[in-house]
Amino acid sequence: MIRRVLALAAVLVGALVVQTTVLSQVRILGARPDLVVLAIVAVAMSSDPVVGATFGFAAGLARDLLLDLPVGVSALVDASLGYAIGTARVYMVSRSPLVPATVVVAASLASVWATGAVLRLLDLSGFSWGYVARSALAVAAGNLLATPLVYPLMRGVVERSRAERVMHL
Amino acid sequence: MYERPRRARAIFVLLLLAAVTVITVDFRQRPDGPVDRLQRAASSVFGPLQRAVSAVVRPIGDTLGGIAETGSLRRRNRQLQAEVERLRAAERTNADLLGENQQLRGALAMARRCGCRTVGAQVVARSGSTFQWSVTIDAGTRQGITRDMAVINGDGLVGRVVRVGADYADVRLVSDPSSGIAAALAGSRSPGLLRGRGERDLDMELLHPDAPVRTGEPVITQGYPQGVFPPGLPVGVVTATPPARDLVRRLVVRPFADVDSLDVVAVVVAKPARPKAPPRAAEAAGRPAGTPSTTRAPAGGTP
Numbered sequence: 454m455i456r457r458v459l460a461l462a463a464v465l466v467g468a469l470v471v472q473t474t475v476l477s478q479v480r481i482l483g484a485r486p487d488l489v490v491l492a493i494v495a496v497a498m499s500s501d502p503v504v505g506a507t508f509g510f511a512a513g514l515a516r517d518l519l520l521d522l523p524v525g526v527s528a529l530v531d532a533s534l535g536y537a538i539g540t541a542r543v544y545m546v547s548r549s550p551l552v553p554a555t556v557v558v559a560a561s562l563a564s565v566w567a568t569g570a571v572l573r574l575l576d577l578s579g580f581s582w583g584y585v586a587r588s589a590l591a592v593a594a595g596n597l598l599a600t601p602l603v604y605p606l607m608r609g610v611v612e613r614s615r616a617e618r619v620m621h622l
Numbered sequence: 623m624y625e626r627p628r629r630a631r632a633i634f635v636l637l638l639l640a641a642v643t644v645i646t647v648d649f650r651q652r653p654d655g656p657v658d659r660l661q662r663a664a665s666s667v668f669g670p671l672q673r674a675v676s677a678v679v680r681p682i683g684d685t686l687g688g689i690a691e692t693g694s695l696r697r698r699n700r701q702l703q704a705e706v707e708r709l710r711a712a713e714r715t716n717a718d719l720l721g722e723n724q725q726l727r728g729a730l731a732m733a734r735r736c737g738c739r740t741v742g743a744q745v746v747a748r749s750g751s752t753f754q755w756s757v758t759i760d761a762g763t764r765q766g767i768t769r770d771m772a773v774i775n776g777d778g779l780v781g782r783v784v785r786v787g788a789d790y791a792d793v794r795l796v797s798d799p800s801s802g803i804a805a806a807l808a809g810s811r812s813p814g815l816l817r818g819r820g821e822r823d824l825d826m827e828l829l830h831p832d833a834p835v836r837t838g839e840p841v842i843t844q845g846y847p848q849g850v851f852p853p854g855l856p857v858g859v860v861t862a863t864p865p866a867r868d869l870v871r872r873l874v875v876r877p878f879a880d881v882d883s884l885d886v887v888a889v890v891v892a893k894p895a896r897p898k899a900p901p902r903a904a905e906a907a908g909r910p911a912g913t914p915s916t917t918r919a920p921a922g923g924t925p
Contacts, residue, residue, distance in 0.1 A: 470668065473758070474675040477748035487750070502630040510637045514644070518664035520751050524657045525645035532637045536630075565752055572753055575645070580753065580799055580820045588752040 460614030461496060464607050465512050468492040469519060485588075486595035488603060489516055490564050493535050494557050495607035499615075502539035509535025523575060530567045534560055553608075554600050561596045565589035662787050665758070669790035672747040673760055722886050728776015729888035736852045740774070740888035741765050746790070755798040755820060756781070757884055762789045765889075770850045772843075772890040778856035778878035779803070779843060780887055791889070795881045796824060796857065804849060805857055807833070808840040816841065816857060816875060824858060824875040831871035835863050841875050845893075852893040 468488035476486055489512050497505030513531030517524040538556060545552050569585035648657045726742055733740040743761035761767050763786050773780045773793045781795040794801050796818055803816040805826060812833035814826045826841060839860045845853020862874035 466671070470671050470675050472750035473668075473747040474672050475679050477750040485750075485752070487752075502627075503633050506630075506634045506637050510641065513641070515664065516751070517644075518661045519668055520749050520754050520756065522751060522754055523645055524648040524661065525641045525643075528644060529638060529641035532634070532641060536634045536637075540630075568753060575649075584820060592752060 457614045460610050461508055461511075464492050464496065464610055465489075465508070465515060468512075468607075469515060473519065485591050486599040486603075487561060487564065487592045488599070489513075489531070490534070490561050490592070491557060491596055491599060491603050492607055493531055494538055494553065494560050495604055496611050497535045497538035498542055498545075498553060498556065499608055499611050500539060501542075502536045505535030505537075505539030506532045507535070509533070522572075526568060526571050526575070529571060530564060533567070534564055537563075550601075553604055554597060557596050557600050557604065558593045561593040562589045565592050658785070661785055665785065665790050665792065666787040669746070669758065669760070669787060672758060676746045725776055725886035726888075729774060729886065732774045732776055732778065732855070733888055733890070736774075736855055736890070736893075738772075738852050738890040739892035741767060741891050742886065742888050743791075744886055745884045753799075753820075755795040755801075755818060755881065756784070757793050757795065759791050759793055759887060759889070760789065761889060762787045762791050764788050766891045767791050767889050772851045772855065773887050774855060774890060775879050775884065775887045777880070778858070779851065780879045780881060780884060782850055783889065793887070795884075796877050796879070797821070797881050803851065803857065804844040804846065805841050806844040807835055807860070808842050808856075809836075810834055813844050814873070823861060824877055826860075826873040826875045828871040828873065831866040831869055833871075835860060835873060837861060837863055852890055 468491070472488045476488065493505070493509050493512055496508040500508075509531035510528050512535075513526075513528035514524070516522075516527045516531070520527075538560060541556075545556075565588050566585060569580070569582070569588075644657065647655070651657055729740065729742065741761055743759035743765070745757045746760045747758040749756045759773070767783060767786050769783055769786055771783045773782060779796060781793045781798070781801065783791045784794045785792040796803060796816070797820060798818045799820055801818040804813065805816040806813045807828075810833055812828060812830055812835070814828040817825045817827070819825050828835070837860055841857045841860060843851040843853055843855040843857060845851070856878050858875040858877040860873050861876045864872065864874075
């Protein structure tokens with residue numbers, strides 16, 4: 454259990470540090486990867502809705518505390534993301550690499566749109582919906598490019614930390 | 623291992639409620655509230671990590687950039703390539719130090735212009751968020767930095783400090799949608815409020831919609847007794863003057879400072895003792911006034 458928590462914490466801290474130092478300056482063809490979303494997908498796809506939601510909540514809270522967004526916004530969005538992916542995972546029977554890639558794209562689009570919507574709801578709307586749409590596409594494209602490099606690594610760390618292995622459905 | 627759906631739903635709802643509670647507490651708290659303290663703690667834990675990673679990845683990024691620029695290097699033999707890379711790395715380090723030196727000089731000149739006392743700092747991290755324009759710098763309370771201090775570089779105003787840890791501070795950039803700056807047109811001194819619009823240029827709402835304004839006119843900070851910014855700091859230049867709509871006149875202002883590629887900045891720790899009249903447009907372009915000092919070079923860089 455402790456090993457699992459430490460592994461999840463390592464994935465989260467690694468993703469946050471790389472995101473704020475390396476990737477914050479990188480744009481590949483206008484695309485910007487969001488490693489925290491990748492981490493949530495990796496964790497939720499190899500566990501259940503509770504772990505997915507809890508990891509999402511922790512990741513979102515850490516992201517909010519480090520950044521200057523109203524604290525709790527990313528926690529709300531990322532917990533929902535983790536729960537949704539953890540719930541939907543049992544229906545994904547194919548082991549094709551296209552499955553995580555599709556989930557990563559969908560999660561990236563959902564994450565940016567949901568954050569934009571919550572910020573609008575809180576009346577912190579200094580950006581247009583056009584910007585939200587463009588950013589969502591940029592993050593989805595960036596994450597898709599980063600998936601083959603980062604996703605197997607994150608998933609490997611999460612899977613190896615499990616005390617009891619769960620059979621893939 | 624698989625949780626029963628009802629329990630999973632209950633835990634999920636609890637997490638959502640917790641998130642909403644945190645949002646509410648954050649909105650209602652005073653500057654030194656519980657969430658603020660948590661944020662400072664998070665910054666002080668991540669700050670050293672971010673600084674270490676920044677120090678490592680900066681030369682790597684530069685080297686990668688160099689290789690991309692000179693694709694023909696691939697065709698040369700390995701030994702020669704290694705030699706070229708070694709020399710290039712050394713040259714780049716020198717260029718890096720020279721660039722940092724120039725940026726510090728620029729910031730110092732800017733401090734001189736407003737008669738402020740400043741502390742130099744290096745940007746160690748940027749917000750990786752889509753909805754936020756901020757940076758983390760390697761100077762904090764130990765270097766005399768407090769909340770709401772103005773941050774400048776050689777080109778002009780960069781932003782203001784919104785959170786301070788012992789050795790790190792977070793700076794909200796002028797382009798952030800939640801940033802608001804009391805500003806004035808340099809020529810007519812007509813006041814207005816500047817707001818960030820993210821990746822787009824700034825928006826300036828003029829207090830007097832009929833005030834004369836022309837494209838290319840510099841915009842400077844407006845000083846008032848309890849204000850955050852020293853008066854007369856150059857912020858940007860008017861790039862478009864659309865007509866007033868519903869008695870509101872909004873101008874488009876391009877910031878002088880390139881906030882996307884910040885490296886070395888200076889934090890204004892003490893404004894001029896007696897607020898001067900804002901300088902005229904010509905002064906905003908570069909005449910020194912007052913005796914300032916930059917007390918500290920950025921910790922992460924030049925020896």
